[in-house]
Amino acid sequence: MTHRFEPVIIGFLCNWCSYTGADLAGVSRLQYPPSLRPIRVMCTGMVHPDLVMAAFSGGADGVLVLGCHPGACHYIEGNIKASARADVISVILRDIGIDPGRFEIKWISSAEASVFARFITDFTKRIIKLGPQQVKPGKGLIQGRTDI
Numbered sequence: 001m002t003h004r005f006e007p008v009i010i011g012f013l014c015n016w017c018s019y020t021g022a023d024l025a026g027v028s029r030l031q032y033p034p035s036l037r038p039i040r041v042m043c044t045g046m047v048h049p050d051l052v053m054a055a056f057s058g059g060a061d062g063v064l065v066l067g068c069h070p071g072a073c074h075y076i077e078g079n080i081k082a083s084a085r086a087d088v089i090s091v092i093l094r095d096i097g098i099d100p101g102r103f104e105i106k107w108i109s110s111a112e113a114s115v116f117a118r119f120i121t122d123f124t125k126r127i128i129k130l131g132p133q134q135v136k137p138g139k140g141l142i143q144g145r146t147d148i
C-alpha cells in the first residue's frame with residue numbers, strides 16, 4: 001500500500017487582509033487543499049525569521065507569510081519589513097539545505113478569496129512535487145542577529 005504525501009503548510013496570515021481573505025474563501029465555499037495550518041498574526045511585520053525556522057524544525061513541509069498589499073499595511077510598513085526579511089529567509093534556507101521554494105511571501109487582500117484559494121492550491125502542488133521536508137533547522141538558528 002502506498003501512502004499519498006499530504007503536506008503540512010504553516011501559514012502566517014495577517015489578521016487584516018489574508019486571514020480575512022481566507023475566511024471569505026471558506027464562507028464562499030471555495031475549494032482548496034486542507035494542507036494549510038493558518039496562524040493569525042496582526043501584521044506580517046511581526047513574523048521574525050526565527051518563527052519560519054521554528055515552523056520548519058517543527059515539521060512543516062512549506063511555510064507561507066501572507067499579508068496586505070504594499071500601501072495597505074495597517075502598521076504602515078510592516079509588510080515592507082516582512083518582504084526584506086523574506087529575502088534573508090530564502091538565503092538562509094538555501095544555506096541550510098532547504099529548497100527556498102518551500103517558502104513564499106505573498107500579498108492577498110480580504111476581498112481576494114479566489115486568489116487565496118488558487119494560491120494555496122498551487123503552492124500545495126509545488127510542495128507535493130518537492131516531497132516531504134527532511135532538514136530540521138536548529139532552534140534559534142538566527143537568534144542574536146539584530147540586522148533582520
Ligand code: FES
Nearest residue numbers: 014043067068074
Ligand atoms: S497589517 Fe497586514 S501586512 Fe501589515
